Amino acid sequence: MRKIISLVIAISMLSVIATGCMGKNQDNNLPKIGVCLYKYDDTYISTVRQALEQGFKNKATLYLNDGKGDQGTQNDQVDLLIQKNVDVLLVNIVDVGAAQTIVDKAKNADIPILFFNREPDQSVIKSYDKARFVGTNAKDAGVIQGEIITKTWSSGEYDTNKDGVMQYVMLKGEPDNPEAVARSEWSIKTAEENGIKTEELGIQVCNWDTETANRAMEAWLSKFGDKIEFVVSNNDSMAQGAIAALQASNYNKGGDSKHIPVVGVDATDAAKDLIAKGYMTGSVLQDGQAMSNALIAIALNAYNKKEFIENTEYEYDATGIAVRIPYKPYEGTEK
Numbered sequence: 001m002r003k004i005i006s007l008v009i010a011i012s013m014l015s016v017i018a019t020g021c022m023g024k025n026q027d028n029n030l031p032k033i034g035v036c037l038y039k040y041d042d043t044y045i046s047t048v049r050q051a052l053e054q055g056f057k058n059k060a061t062l063y064l065n066d067g068k069g070d071q072g073t074q075n076d077q078v079d080l081l082i083q084k085n086v087d088v089l090l091v092n093i094v095d096v097g098a099a100q101t102i103v104d105k106a107k108n109a110d111i112p113i114l115f116f117n118r119e120p121d122q123s124v125i126k127s128y129d130k131a132r133f134v135g136t137n138a139k140d141a142g143v144i145q146g147e148i149i150t151k152t153w154s155s156g157e158y159d160t161n162k163d164g165v166m167q168y169v170m171l172k173g174e175p176d177n178p179e180a181v182a183r184s185e186w187s188i189k190t191a192e193e194n195g196i197k198t199e200e201l202g203i204q205v206c207n208w209d210t211e212t213a214n215r216a217m218e219a220w221l222s223k224f225g226d227k228i229e230f231v232v233s234n235n236d237s238m239a240q241g242a243i244a245a246l247q248a249s250n251y252n253k254g255g256d257s258k259h260i261p262v263v264g265v266d267a268t269d270a271a272k273d274l275i276a277k278g279y280m281t282g283s284v285l286q287d288g289q290a291m292s293n294a295l296i297a298i299a300l301n302a303y304n305k306k307e308f309i310e311n312t313e314y315e316y317d318a319t320g321i322a323v324r325i326p327y328k329p330y331e332g333t334e335k
């Protein structure tokens, strides 16, 4: 009887050891990185996600989470990642207003946290010395639009009334959204800095929406017709709506049809298609691969308890807590 009992004990001890070993083998002692994405169903975010999976391969064990556009869901995911003892948290927050809650969770668990893409208030990031932000600079997208406008306008062929002034209409995302404000301002400011005289025929808030922009463009076409020489849009969805209205009035159909240049932001699949067909002039791309490269380098530094940007190509902007990834122009010649 005693022999049987000791055999049972021996076997269970062996299995405990075996399980322990297996756990270690599976983890390979790699850093554990918890990643919370605001939603998988977003073109740009899905690019970043794929790049992270590739880039962290053999360097870290990733715990990926789909926030499904719901902050409550994301809060639960952060709690679970903390319970799993992840070494670093990467958070693409659903609602920037909830950032302090998330920072406090990370701070209580002493886990470094990198927010990316959707930008919490500076004061929230600064409330924890192991918190940083990686994102774009709102102004950049506008500046790149301005460069595309400059290049397009310089051919001279779009100054329909030959007055040396670019008459344009502006499709604005939201009234006070920082991206919308910066894009509206810097697209035109950059063109002007490059020597183009401009005149705004109309500006309309269309809430980033294709249909709303379509109606705005229809109204402008009936009011101004050929006086419109350029369409500047805060995003591609609205640009797409404007192009549909232009085409309904026999503009921008390729070949010999009249053409009014349209520039957007996002490089969506629909925009890429319109650009490839020559119906749209250009867009601005958020570089998901570059974002992922930065997150990987900075997260691994955090894991190794180094300063976040030590020995990387990255530097902080004036805030001292944010790294900015540049936008890129998209004019259809890129792969």
Ligand code: CA
Pocket (backbone or CB within 6 Å): 159, 160, 161, 162, 163, 164, 165, 166, 167, 229
């Ligand atoms: Ca003109």
